[in-house]
Every structure is written in structure tokens, then in C-alpha cells.
Amino acid sequence: MRLLLVEDDQKIGAFVEKGLRQEGHAVDWVRDGDESVAVWQATAYDAAIVDIMLPGLGGLDVIRAVRRKRIATPIIILSARDAVADRVEGLESGADDYLTKPFSFAELVARVNALTRRATAAGAGETRLSYGGVTLDLLTRQVTRDGASLSLQAKELALLEYLLRNPERVLSKTMILQRLWDYSFDPQTNVVDVLVCRLRNKIDRDFPDKLIQTLRGVGYVLRKK
Amino acid sequence: MSSERSELPAPTSQPGTRRSPFGSIAFRLNAWYAATLLVSLTILGALALYTIRRAVVRSNEVVVHERLERHSEVLGRVGLPKFEEAVESATALEGEHDPVRVEDAAGHTLYQHGVVEDAALRVSTTVSSDLKLEIASAANPWRRLGPPVMSAVLLVLIGCLLTGITGGVILTRRALRPVGALASTARAVIQSGDLSRRVEVRGGGELDQLASLVNRMLEKNQALVRSMREALDNVAHDLRTPLTRLRGIAEVALRADDSRQTTEALADCIEESDRALIMLRTLMDISEAEAGIMKLNVGTVELRAVARETVGLYEQVADEAGVALSLMPGADVSALADATRIRQALANLVDNAVKYTPRGGRVEIDVARQEREAQILVRDTGRGIPADALPRIWDRLFRVDPSRAEKGLGLGLSLVKAIALAHHGRVAVESAPGRGSSFLLALPWEGPAAR
Numbered sequence: 180m181r182l183l184l185v186e187d188d189q190k191i192g193a194f195v196e197k198g199l200r201q202e203g204h205a206v207d208w209v210r211d212g213d214e215s216v217a218v219w220q221a222t223a224y225d226a227a228i229v230d231i232m233l234p235g236l237g238g239l240d241v242i243r244a245v246r247r248k249r250i251a252t253p254i255i256i257l258s259a260r261d262a263v264a265d266r267v268e269g270l271e272s273g274a275d276d277y278l279t280k281p282f283s284f285a286e287l288v289a290r291v292n293a294l295t296r297r298a299t300a301a302g303a304g305e306t307r308l309s310y311g312g313v314t315l316d317l318l319t320r321q322v323t324r325d326g327a328s329l330s331l332q333a334k335e336l337a338l339l340e341y342l343l344r345n346p347e348r349v350l351s352k353t354m355i356l357q358r359l360w361d362y363s364f365d366p367q368t369n370v371v372d373v374l375v376c377r378l379r380n381k382i383d384r385d386f387p388d389k390l391i392q393t394l395r396g397v398g399y400v401l402r403k404k
Numbered sequence: 405m406s407s408e409r410s411e412l413p414a415p416t417s418q419p420g421t422r423r424s425p426f427g428s429i430a431f432r433l434n435a436w437y438a439a440t441l442l443v444s445l446t447i448l449g450a451l452a453l454y455t456i457r458r459a460v461v462r463s464n465e466v467v468v469h470e471r472l473e474r475h476s477e478v479l480g481r482v483g484l485p486k487f488e489e490a491v492e493s494a495t496a497l498e499g500e501h502d503p504v505r506v507e508d509a510a511g512h513t514l515y516q517h518g519v520v521e522d523a524a525l526r527v528s529t530t531v532s533s534d535l536k537l538e539i540a541s542a543a544n545p546w547r548r549l550g551p552p553v554m555s556a557v558l559l560v561l562i563g564c565l566l567t568g569i570t571g572g573v574i575l576t577r578r579a580l581r582p583v584g585a586l587a588s589t590a591r592a593v594i595q596s597g598d599l600s601r602r603v604e605v606r607g608g609g610e611l612d613q614l615a616s617l618v619n620r621m622l623e624k625n626q627a628l629v630r631s632m633r634e635a636l637d638n639v640a641h642d643l644r645t646p647l648t649r650l651r652g653i654a655e656v657a658l659r660a661d662d663s664r665q666t667t668e669a670l671a672d673c674i675e676e677s678d679r680a681l682i683m684l685r686t687l688m689d690i691s692e693a694e695a696g697i698m699k700l701n702v703g704t705v706e707l708r709a710v711a712r713e714t715v716g717l718y719e720q721v722a723d724e725a726g727v728a729l730s731l732m733p734g735a736d737v738s739a740l741a742d743a744t745r746i747r748q749a750l751a752n753l754v755d756n757a758v759k760y761t762p763r764g765g766r767v768e769i770d771v772a773r774q775e776r777e778a779q780i781l782v783r784d785t786g787r788g789i790p791a792d793a794l795p796r797i798w799d800r801l802f803r804v805d806p807s808r809a810e811k812g813l814g815l816g817l818s819l820v821k822a823i824a825l826a827h828h829g830r831v832a833v834e835s836a837p838g839r840g841s842s843f844l845l846a847l848p849w850e851g852p853a854a855r
Contacts, residue, residue, distance in 0.1 A: 362751075
């Protein structure tokens with residue numbers, strides 16, 4: 180996929196660009212607001228990542244300018260400001276998602292993927308999800324691993340479904356918290372750790388291949404070794 | 405963004421703010437006052453002169469008429485020759501006599517004393533069928549009385565004008581003195597940035613009320629700035645620990661020669677920086693709430709629903725810890741509050757309760773409506789809090805047992821209290837060591853807007 184990155188900070192820009200390239204995306208990195216509008220008009224992008232604090236035209240103005248030209252590229256805002264009002268202003272300017280600095284790279288990737296998937300609207304209509312021998316029947320809510328039936332609680336099922344829908348993609352604790360409980364702040368005890376641990380006990384404990392892997396400090400990923 | 409840069413303080417010395425003496429309120433007030441006084445005093449003086457003059461003329465007429473009557477009576481009684489004698493003797497006695505003329509029916513002058521024709525006022529009467537008496541007033545009395553009366557009136561007017569203007573100047577000075585004090589205090593605050601200055605308040609007039617209002621505003625600003633500064637100091641202090649740890653981990657990792665160790669250290673770095681970030685956010689929240697500037701997104705919040713969600717969030721955690729977490733049955737209670745903040749506060753209370761309750765214990769959430777409050781109660785059968793620690797548990801970074809390796813920032817309860825205060829609500833705690841604690845979060849149910 181072809182992505183546009185608008186970011187004036189050298190270090191953040193370099194690390195995001197490099198990371199997205201490693202994920203297999205083509206990245207155009209623009210450091211200036213005014214320039215970004217011109218670049219954006221010349222090329223069709225699958226998604227754009229825009230920092231709000233920019234020299235020249237500000238990030239929000241860039242987004243407004245692009246939206247006025249009827250360019251529908253999905254946009255993720257990067258911002259150092261975490262107030263609800265800023266978030267609302269960002270989304271009202273025409274952006275699709277909002278990520279506060281500092282952010283986890285896994286989360287940025289997940290959000291880019293979510294946006295581009297949403298844009299292409301694929302993956303609907305499945306009734307069974309499976310990966311690495313684990314199968315979840317979405318209609319009967321039955322879970323099997325290598326044919327053996329497993330009994331899961333509702334929240335464990337929800338987490339498994341989320342993992343199965345995003346195989347080999349890193350899911351951060353924040354993302355899981357938001358998806359499963361709709362909580363946007365971090366409770367002190369890691370609720371997510373506990374749930375992952377329980378799911379792991381049911382899915383992985385009695386099998387030699389461990390599917391749910393922890394990336395310390397980053398999140399969790401469903402991946403075959 | 406540029407909007408933030410524009411909030412820099414504007415340069416304070418603007419040439420336009422220098423006061424010109426002719427543009428001042430005091431000068432204009434006095435000029436208007438003096439002009440009005442002058443006009444009204446002039447009208448008053450003219451009116452007085454006119455009235456006095458009329459009175460003088462009228463009284464002279466009365467005197468002349470009376471004299472005519474007397475003369476006519478004497479003339480009628482004693483006859484012309486004797487009358488002539490009397491006039492002449494009176495003239496001799498007093499030095500002068502008003503002009504008199506007596507004529508017969510045909511209009512021939514029979515007797516004349518002085519010149520009647522030139523006089524300003526002439527009156528005549530018929531004494532008998534063949535005698536007609538005419539007398540005149542020699543001088544216009546106003547010609548004599550006018551100048552001294554006019555100068556007296558003028559003197560009084562000038563005196564009034566001077567007294568009035570002097571009084572006006574003194575009065576405006578006095579009345580406007582609070583404004584001057586207000587301006588000089590404001591200027592001093594702007595120039596020096598010293599928020600401790602106050603305007604002197606003397607009495608209870610409108611301007612003094614304004615001055616004391618300004619003082620109250622300055623006081624509030626000072627308190628706000630002070631608490632912001634304290635908050636900033638605290639945040640800086642509290643962030644030092646995680647940052648030092650972060651630096652230490654990174655330094656150790658640099659020296660490690662094993663890539664596994666490096667990876668571990670990097671993961672530690674991420675976790676530590678996340679912790680620092682959460683800590684920063686929480687500290688900012690607490691500071692904002694304490695300074696009274698926490699922004700609340702107020703709406704109707706169903707507290708029982710929030711409690712149910714919180715039970716859902718901690719279900720697995722409680723289950724793993726062997727603690728029975730439950731919501732007590734009861735009626736729905738709603739409050740005007742910020743839903744996210746209330747969820748956050750309750751999550752912190754439940755988090756603590758589950759953490760400090762031993763296996764086999766219970767944590768119960770109760771939602772109730774008291775007279776003017778919506779209350780959330782979190783009860784546990786945990787180890788309780790020693791009485792001497794009880795008042796300090798709401799302090800930031802306070803831990804009952806600092807040696808314990810419990811995860812957490814020591815900010816949870818401070819945040820709960822801060823959120824309660826931001827809603828103009830309150831928190832309370834009761835605890836029996838060894839038997840359990842119960843934490844109360846109470847919100848005024850008419851919402852944070854009603855003080």
C-alpha cells in the first residue's frame with residue numbers, strides 16, 4: 180500500500196517511515212504542511228498519517244484543504260495533545276482516527292490496517308475464523324483446537340475472535356481494552372494481561388505449539404512459531 | 405499550533421495608554437460642570453436683576469400715587485394759594501420737591517413747580533371740577549439703585565461659581581481616586597507580574613466595590629497560578645523516579661553484550677516509559693482537578709450501569725484472585741457527571757479493593773441515592789487500613805506499606821478524590837484493620853454546576 184506521512188520531527192518521522200516500510204508499505208514522507216497538500220493531490224494514497232503541529236500550514240488545515248478538494252484518503256492524526264476537545268476538533272476536520280503521542284508503533288500499524296480495510300470493506304460475511312489449528316464458529320460460538328473442543332467464557336471468546344480476525348498482527352493492550360470493554364484509559368491492574376493469561380491456559384497450555392505470543396512492552400500477537 | 409503562540413503576553417508599554425490631562429475623566433467632568441454652573445448662574449442672576457428692577461419701579465409708582473392722593477387732598481382742602489405755599493415751604497425744608505403742576509379745566513397751567521414734561525413717570529388726578537393736579541417722579545429710582553444691585557449680584561454669582569468649581573474639582577478628585585488606584589495597581593501587576601498586589605479599598609461606594617472585586621479576581625488568579633506552579637513542581641519531582649529508572653535500564657543495556665539481555669532491557673524501557681506516561685497523565689489529571697480546571701464532559705450518567713461495566717472489567721481479575729466481585733441489587737441512580745471520569749474513579753476503587761482482598765474474600769459495589777447525593781460504595785473484606793494511615797491514603801504517592809512490591813503508582817486514590825472534587829462531590833473511607841474497608845464516592849446529584 181502507498182502511504183503518505185506528514186511529520187516534521189526528524190526522529191519520529193524516520194522511525195515511522197522505517198517501520199511502515201518493514202511492514203511492506205511504500206511511504207512518502209513530507210516534512211512541511213504546504214508541500215504535503217501538493218504531494219497529496221499528485222498521488223493517490225491508500226492512507227495518510229498527519230502530524231498536527233507542522234511548520235507552515237498546520238495539520239488540521241492540511242486535512243481541511245485536502246477534504247475540500249474531495250480527496251477521500253483515510254487519515255490518521257498524530258498529536259501530542261490528549262484533550263477530548265482536540266480529539267473532537269481533529270475528527271471534525273475530516274480525519275478518520277486520532278493517535279496521541281507517544282504512541283506504540285504496533286498500534287499505528289493496526290490502525291492503518293483497520294482504516295485501509297474499512298476503506299476497501301472486505302472480510303465480511305465469514306462464519307468461521309481459524310488460524311494454526313484453532314477454529315471459532317461465529318454462529319455457534321464453538322471453539323476447537325486440532326479438533327478438540329474447548330470451553331471459553333464470553334470475554335475469552337471475544338478476545339479470541341479479535342486475535343483470529345487479526346492473525347500475525349500485534350494488538351496492543353490499549354487496543355484490546357478498547358475493543359473488548361470500550362475503556363479508553365488504563366486501569367492500574369492489567370486487566371488485559373489477566374484475560375490473555377486465561378485464554379492462553381485454554382488455547383495453548385495443553386498444546387506444544389504456543390500461538391498467543393507476548394511482545395513485551397508492545398502487546399500480543401497470534402502467530403505460529 | 406499558532407493559536408498557542410499568540411498567547412504570549414503583549415508588550416506592556418503602549419504609547420496610547422499614557423494619560424493626557426485634557427482627556428482625563430476628571431478634566432472633562434469639571435469642564436462640563438463649570439460650564440453648566442456658569443450658564444445656570446447667569447440665568448439666575450438675570451432673573452434676580454429683572455425681579456428686583458420690577459419691584460423697585462412698582463414701589464416707586466405706588467409712592468408717587470400715594471403722594472398724588474395726599475397732594476390732591478391738601479389742594480382740595482386748602483385751595484391753590486395755600487397749596488403753593490406748602491409746596492414751596494416743603495421745597496425749602498427738604499431741598500427738593502417732585503415736579504407739580506396744577507391746571508384748570510381748560511388746560512391752562514395755574515401753578516407749576518419743576519418740569520413735569522421731562523419726568524419718567526407722570527400721574528394726574530382731577531381735584532375738583534375746575535382743578536387738575538399732575539405730579540411727576542423726578543428721578544428713575546433704578547438709575548440710582550441699579551449699579552450697586554448689579555455689582556452685588558455679580559459678586560455673589562462669581563463667588564458661587566468659584567466655590568462650585570473648587571468643590572467640583574475636589575469632589576471629582578476624591579470620587580475618582582479609587583479609579584486611579586485601580587489603574588496604578590493594574591499597571592504594577594502587568595509590569596512586574598507580581599500578583600500579590602492589591603488595590604486599597606476605603607469605603608463602600610460603587611468604585612470601592614469594583615476595587616474589592618478586582619482584588620478578589622487578583623486573589624483568585626494568584627491562587628490559580630500558585631497551585632499550577634505547585635502542580636508543575638510536583639509533576640517534575642514525581643517524574644524523576646521513573647525517568648531515572650529508564651535511564652538506568654538503558655545504560656545497563658548498552659553495556660550488555662548479550663542480545664537477549666538487550667532485548668529484555670529494551671522491553672523494560674518501553675514498559676517503564678509507558679508507566680511514566682500514565683503517571684504523567686494521572687498527575688496532570690489530579691493537578692487539574694485540584695486547581696479547579698479539570699474539564700468535565702458532563703451528562704446524565706447511570707451509575708448502576710457504570711458499576712456493572714466495572715464489574716465486567718474486573719470479572720476475570722477478581723476470579724483469578726479468588727475474590728467474589730458483585731454489584732448489590734437496587735434501584736437505578738443517575739447523576740450529572742463526566743461518565744469517563746466516573747468510570748475511571750470507580751475502576752480505581754475496585755482495582756484497589758480486589759488487590760488488597762485475600763483469596764476467598766468479597767468485594768461489593770453498592771449504588772444508592774441519599775438526600776442530595778448519588779453514592780457509590782465499594783466494600784471489601786480485605787486487610788483494612790491502619791487508623792494512623794487512614795487520613796493520608798488520599799495523598800499522592802502515599803502507600804500504606806511502602807516496602808510492598810505491589811504494582812501501581814500510588815496515585816489511584818488521589819485521582820479518585822480529585823475526580824470527586826472536580827464534580828463538587830466528596831470521598832470518604834471507613835476501615836477496620838483485618839476486617840475490611842469501605843470507600844465512598846459521592847456526587848451532588850444536581851451536578852457539578854450547582855455549587
